[in-house]
Amino acid sequence: MSRQSGRMAGMNSRRKDEIAGWLFTAPALLMFLIFVLIPTFAMLYLSFTSYKMLTPPTFTGLSNFIRLFTKDSRILTVSLNTLKISVISVVLNVVIGIILALLITNRKNGIYSYIIRLFYFFPNIVAPAFIAIVWAILLARDTGVVNYYLHSIFGLQPMGFLTEGGLALGSVIGIDIWRNMGFIMFILLAGIRAIDRSYYEAASLDGANTFQLARHITIPLLTPSILLVMVINIIGELKTFDIPNIMTEGGPNNATRTVAMYIYDTAFSKMSMGYACAISVLFVAVIMVVTILQFRLSNRWVNYD
């Protein structure tokens, strides 16, 4: 009898827990439903329609996608721009990050670390929207500081850092490298400092020099964090919008327009919501592939540890 009532009480509290669990999750679930799930299905649906917001969407089958893959030459340009920005900035950032982290890994002086963190990390916490304003002024063709110094020190003629196609894309990439340098450097620095000292001691006894230590111990052991940092940053870079939107407005002649900017432009300037959703579907597909890659890598990373 008492055993039975005990079980009853247990079941009762179990049921109460079930209800509490769902109640606790309900606000997050509701927001997830309204701002993630419904928009995703709406995006999928609208990608098969023609929709200008003033009249209801009309179903047009695959025509948006046919246009996207066969008739739209801009999608190729903006995809290549986005890809170049992501890959070049992340690869260079990792190379620079490894070098900087290796150079200061043994400097643990408090004041030195403080100043290094201030100089290198601060660009990462300032809004890209402000960074774009400052760099647009620095890089201006005729009035910019960069051209002034290039002329007075190297005698170079003023360059259109924001107005010539290749240079403009290069400027966007350069600013991204400048912004993320500290972030990547400090992640890798933590990775290097977590490596067991005994590896180095053993190798030093065998007569390995500093370069050999870096080449044969630090970098191989750091590979998992390098891969992880690359994938995280590539996802961030694929979404690039603020800096080119403010600095060059995608110009000159689409040379710095990214996929996110193209979606915005198609949806809100041209009011082709349906077509913009088709581009978004493609965009999500790419992000998905990279994210799945990230999960694979981070699983492996955790196992290594």
Add this chain to the structure above:
Amino acid sequence: MTKKYWGKAGGLLISLLVLALGFLVFTPFLFMFAQSMRMPAEAYKMPPDFFPTRWDLTNYATLLNSDLPLVRMAVNSLTVTLCTIVVRLTVSIMAAYAIAKIRYRGSNAVMIGFLSSMMLPIQATIIPIYIMLSRLGLVNSLPGLVIVGVFDSFAIFMLRQSMASVPDSVVESAKIDGASQLRICWGIVAPMIKPTIATMIVLIFNGVWNDYFLPYILISSWEKMTLPLGINALKGYMGSGNQSVILAAVSFAVLPILIIFLFGQRYIVEGMTSAAVKG
């Protein structure tokens, strides 16, 4: 002996080089601040300033006395950021607690569903979100900005990971003492993961305070703009003739962040980098 001596000198030289390069990395901010002190008439005079040649706040006064609601924008930024932090954290802590500690039937599926939303960047789903908000009358309003930012799968995931390290026995014994789930969540488990919560506050602050994309899409009137959007709109409004005034506006927005960073930088850097690695 000599080798060791050279090794030490080389090490010092390298440290100084890294420091010098760091200074170069930081110069755009020095330029921004020093130029904001120049009179508009001499804004383009070369060479530029990297340190203020005189402490002249005329440009700041011009901005604050103009019709442009710069202070209002700062208040908007602060309001949206603080509201998002409070609401997002409350919602995320509750969900994380339920998934990590109540473990109701279906909680794993819920977490997987939440995580899958990481693959759906806001830049892709913004069109339906915009349409929905305009139907609800939440376009061009600060509550609209906050509500879009309530759900954050990354925050829920990080908090859940952290709560998983709290022993189940703590929760069980509190239950035996008759504590409700609400009380265990807020009174016992949440205080035990304070460091993670602090990291999340830093990350959310940084993300929302710096956000340009969402306000750019949703906000259209001056008095509702946040700082990143508002200062860029101001730049367009004033044209390129007033470089020092624009740099004063940017300095006005960046200096408070610099001050916060000067005091809490160790914490901010560690929080941001460790969150990236764990996520």
